[in-house]
Amino acid sequence: MDILELIQSNLLTPIVLFFLFGIIAARIKSDLKIPDAISEFLPIYLLAAIGLHGGIEMRNTGFEAMFVPMMVAIGMSLLFTLNHYQILRRLGKFNLFDSYALASTYGAVGAVTFSVGLSFLKNQGVTSEGYLAAILAVLEPVAFILAIFLTNMAVSKQIKNKKKSLGEIDSSESELEMGVTETKSNLKQVLHESITGKAIVILLGSIIIGYIIGEEGFSSISIVFDELFTGAIVIFLIEMGIIAGQRLDDIKKVGVFLISFSIIMPTFNGVIGVLVATVLGLSLGGAVMFGLLLASASFIAAPAVLRHAIPQAKPSLYITSALGITFPYNIIVLLPIMFMVSSVVHNEGSIDLFHYLSEGLI
Amino acid sequence: MKLYNVKLLTVTCEILAQKNVIDILTKHDITGYTAYEVEGNGARGLRGQGLKNEKNVKVEVIMQEEKLQDVIEEIARTLFTNFAIVLYVSDVGVLRTEKFV
Numbered sequence: 001m002d003i004l005e006l007i008q009s010n011l012l013t014p015i016v017l018f019f020l021f022g023i024i025a026a027r028i029k030s031d032l033k034i035p036d037a038i039s040e041f042l043p044i045y046l047l048a049a050i051g052l053h054g055g056i057e058m059r060n061t062g063f064e065a066m067f068v069p070m071m072v073a074i075g076m077s078l079l080f081t082l083n084h085y086q087i088l089r090r091l092g093k094f095n096l097f098d099s100y101a102l103a104s105t106y107g108a109v110g111a112v113t114f115s116v117g118l119s120f121l122k123n124q125g126v127t128s129e130g131y132l133a134a135i136l137a138v139l140e141p142v143a144f145i146l147a148i149f150l151t152n153m154a155v156s157k158q159i160k161n162k163k164k165s166l167g168e169i170d171s172s173e174s175e176l177e178m179g180v181t182e183t184k185s186n187l188k189q190v191l192h193e194s195i196t197g198k199a200i201v202i203l204l205g206s207i208i209i210g211y212i213i214g215e216e217g218f219s220s221i222s223i224v225f226d227e228l229f230t231g232a233i234v235i236f237l238i239e240m241g242i243i244a245g246q247r248l249d250d251i252k253k254v255g256v257f258l259i260s261f262s263i264i265m266p267t268f269n270g271v272i273g274v275l276v277a278t279v280l281g282l283s284l285g286g287a288v289m290f291g292l293l294l295a296s297a298s299f300i301a302a303p304a305v306l307r308h309a310i311p312q313a314k315p316s317l318y319i320t321s322a323l324g325i326t327f328p329y330n331i332i333v334l335l336p337i338m339f340m341v342s343s344v345v346h347n348e349g350s351i352d353l354f355h356y357l358s359e360g361l362i
Numbered sequence: 363m364k365l366y367n368v369k370l371l372t373v374t375c376e377i378l379a380q381k382n383v384i385d386i387l388t389k390h391d392i393t394g395y396t397a398y399e400v401e402g403n404g405a406r407g408l409r410g411q412g413l414k415n416e417k418n419v420k421v422e423v424i425m426q427e428e429k430l431q432d433v434i435e436e437i438a439r440t441l442f443t444n445f446a447i448v449l450y451v452s453d454v455g456v457l458r459t460e461k462f463v
Contacts, residue, residue, distance in 0.1 A: 040414060243412040303415045307378035311444035319413070 006336040013123060015116055016332055018234045022241015027248065034239040042236040043300060046115045047199060048206045049225040049232075050133045053118075055210020056218055057130020066131030069280050069290065073135050074142055076276065076294055080269050081107030081143045085150070087265075092257045094317075096154055100147040101306045101313030102258070105322050106265055107143030109136055110296035111199060112233075112240065116331045117292040119230045121285045124339065128285035132293070137203045139293060140301060141194035148190055148309040190309050199301060243323060250320045258317065262297070262325040266334055270295030274338050278345045287342040288335070295330055295338070297322035365455030368462050369430045373421045373437065374400065375447035376409065380419045382445075386436050387423060391463070395423045406446040418446070424454065424462045 010016060025032045058066070084103035088094045094102065114136055121128055194200060210218070218225070251259065273291035282290055299322040303315050373383050380397060387395060400420045402409060409418045425433065434449060441447050456462060 036414070246412060300413065300415075303413070304378065307376075307415070307445075308381070315416075319416075 003336060003340045006340060007333055010336045011332060014234050015119060015237055019237040019241040019328065022238040023245035026242045026245025033242065034235065039236065039239045042232055043111060044198060044202050045232055047111055047203045049229050050115060050118065051203045051206025052210035052218065052225050054130040054133025055207040056214055059211050059214050061130065066134055069282065070135050070138060072276060072280060073139055073293060076273065077107050077139055077142050078146055080294065081146050084265060092261065097151065097310050097312035098314055098317055100151045101310050101318050104143040104147030105302045105318040106297045108298035108302060109139045109293050110298050110327065111136065112236065113292060113296035113327060113330050115233050117289055117335060119233055120335050121288060126285035128289045129282060132286060132289045133203065133207055136293060137200050140200055141191065144190060144194065144305045144309065145187060148187060151310050190305060194305060244328065247320050247324045250316055251324050254317055254320055258321050259325060262321040263329050266295040266326050266330055270334055270338050271341055274342045275345065278342065284342050284346045288338050291338045295334055297326045299323040299327065363457060365457065366459035368424050368454060368456050368459060369427050370452045370454040371423045371425060371430065371433065371449065373447065373449045374418060376445055377417045377419045378415055379441055379445040379447055380421060382441055383421055383437060386433060390429055390433050392423060392425055392429065395421055397421045404446065409446060424456065426462060
């Protein structure tokens with residue numbers, strides 16, 4: 001199957017179709033809406049299911065295997081966040097706050113994207129490593145913490161420069177110290193909020209419970225947490241489609257640069273992620289999920305964290321680009337691309353791709 | 363029954379600014395307030411649809427006039443530039459003035 005066929009067949013899965021349906025419903029101004037309680041419940045359910053599966057898998061594979069991929073994922077997430085910032089600030093000419101907010105939104109992970117990825121793999125009949133759920137939990141706050149720290153450093157540097165020009169500088173205090181003290185209270189709050197936040201709590205809790213109960217204990221609840229999984233994503237994606245559809249007009253306002261950024265950056269991060277994961281020895285599906293972790297942007301957790309930590313940044317920029325552009329692109333186009341790349345580097349689809357390329361050349 | 367004059371401060375803001383408002387109130391030793399989710403339209407567009415984090419909230423606080431100036435000054439200074447927020451003050455009468463210090 002070549003890549004266009006894969007994208008095409010992915011387009012016709014219920015998940016993607018219902019997402020597009022949600023967008024259409026919003027565009028024709030239908031009053032269709034998933035009730036609040038359900039759209040708040042579904043992310044919790046999805047994370048619980050992801051966590052349980054992860055925990056059960058980890059019982060079989062042990063913890064040792066996850067250490068290196070987790071460290072690499074954290075390192076890459078930090079590196080990518082810095083890279084995003086440079087691109088946004090220098091090439092995109094965004095202000096400092098918007099640049100850091102966007103950089104961390106794209107450095108962070110999207111739990112919904114992750115769920116869609118799992119169900120995509122299920123559809124392809126491929127499994128992935130269970131410990132990726134634990135990486136999802138750990139990766140969630142990393143990019144935000146870095147961005148908040150750097151923003152506070154930059155702000156205190158500005159204040160210092162202003163003071164210097166006014167001639168009232170206290171030379172004993174370095175930028176770093178000022179940045180650190182400014183950041184401390186802020187970071188403590190953010191750390192506390194993200195670690196005790198519902199996403200991480202339910203994810204870690206379910207991983208531990210999954211680890212304890214194992215396959216046997218899971219069989220009694222598998223009807224809810226296994227068989228209903230894809231169906232639940234479908235319902236949630238109607239809601240996501242509606243919200244994305246309501247924001248379609250805003251996409252024009254974010255500008256050509258940010259639109260291209262929201263497509264090129266995830267592609268770059270994702271493909272690099274797939275390649276690195278393959279080098280680390282992850283399976284075909286595992287490499288896709290690893291890439292997806294790095295490609296996805298956060299749109300549920302990001303506003304909650306960033307509105308407090310970097311209130312100067314415009315939420316319309318980071319929510320619209322993450323939910324309106326990157327999320328649809330990731331689940332419709334990038335997932336099949338990464339799957340293809342992963343198949344090629346895992347030497348399973350190489351012949352197909354070779355044919356595809358050679359046909360293209362001739 | 364005799365009614366005592368106090369001030370009612372009403373703050374309508376995005377839900378993610380609620381914590382900041384409450385923190386300012388607490389800083390001025392005001393612990394009592396009422397908050398509820400609302401929706402509406404304003405300078406920052408239609409609010410209250412879509413993601414939970416983008417909803418609006420209305421916070422009502424009764425306080426003595428002496429504190430009012432400091433509280434609204436701090437809310438205006440720290441929150442007006444970055445958040446979707448509107449505040450207004452009205453005169454109300456209460457029976458038990460000692461509840462609203």
